[in-house]
Amino acid sequence: MKVEIIKCLEDNYSYLIIDKKTNNACVVDPSEHEPIINFVEHHNIKLKFILNTHHHYDHVGGNKELKKMYGAKVVGFKNDKQRIPDIDILLEDNQIWKYENFESKIMHIPGHTTGHICFYFPKNKLVFTGDTLFSLGCGRIFEGTYEQMYNSLNKLKKLPKDTKIYCGHEYTLKNSLFCLEHDSFNKNLEKKISKIKLQLKKELPTIPSTIDEELACNIFLRAKNLKDFSKLRDLKDNS
Ligand code: ZN
Numbered sequence: 001m002k003v004e005i006i007k008c009l010e011d012n013y014s015y016l017i018i019d020k021k022t023n024n025a026c027v028v029d030p031s032e033h034e035p036i037i038n039f040v041e042h043h044n045i046k047l048k049f050i051l052n053t054h055h056h057y058d059h060v061g062g063n064k065e066l067k068k069m070y071g072a073k074v075v076g077f078k079n080d081k082q083r084i085p086d087i088d089i090l091l092e093d094n095q096i097w098k099y100e101n102f103e104s105k106i107m108h109i110p111g112h113t114t115g116h117i118c119f120y121f122p123k124n125k126l127v128f129t130g131d132t133l134f135s136l137g138c139g140r141i142f143e144g145t146y147e148q149m150y151n152s153l154n155k156l157k158k159l160p161k162d163t164k165i166y167c168g169h170e171y172t173l174k175n176s177l178f179c180l181e182h183d184s185f186n187k188n189l190e191k192k193i194s195k196i197k198l199q200l201k202k203e204l205p206t207i208p209s210t211i212d213e214e215l216a217c218n219i220f221l222r223a224k225n226l227k228d229f230s231k232l233r234d235l236k237d238n239s
């Protein structure tokens with residue numbers, strides 16, 4: 001299994017998960033169709049599924065065209081069936097979704113939106129966290145409560161430490177400034193910041209991160225309790 005990172009729009013990432021044996025693939029959160037089609041056509045990939053973490057336009061914008069072009073099936077959370085365009089397969093919390101070698105555990109992680117899910121691939125040690133967990137940050141709370149977001153992040157914190165995190169946006173550098181402001185003596189954070197700066201200098205993504213790195217560096221995962229977390233989220237919103 002291979003993950004290809006596809007840059008979309010301003011700062012979005014879509015991901016292609018490719019089974020190298022069959023060249024079958026799933027795309028996670030296609031913000032737009034063109035960059036996905038380009039990659040698929042150049043690499044002879046068979047796009048089978050579109051996996052959506054949530055309904056925002058910058059995560060589902062490519063659904064319609066990709067479905068039309070490849071007959072790919074749209075997979076998303078059942079409660080969002082009205083607002084995920086062209087949805088075919090409805091998922092539930094804790095469900096295992098499977099197709100050939102693709103096997104993902106669905107985790108409902110509300111907060112950014114009420115219907116946000118992540119796709120966790122235990123065998124491949126990867127998780128697609130959409131706009132809930134970013135590298136060095138977390139998503140804005142648009143529809144859910146602070147408590148929901150806090151609980152969702154706690155769920156993600158419990159994944160194995162070597163799990164790779166693929167999130168919806170390249171926000172890492174900007175997030176790092178906020179972390180530094182509130183956690184200025186954190187050596188691990190310093191190390192992580194050097195690493196991401198090096199990546200960005202080479203015009204490469206700072207993604208994937210890992211659960212381990214985020215536990216050590218992400219101020220939102222380091223919050224001691226709901227009250228601390230909520231305060232940080234408010235400060236970040238107003239920063
Ligand atoms: Zn979003």
Ligand code: FE
Pocket residue numbers: 056058059131168169
């Ligand atoms: Fe987004």
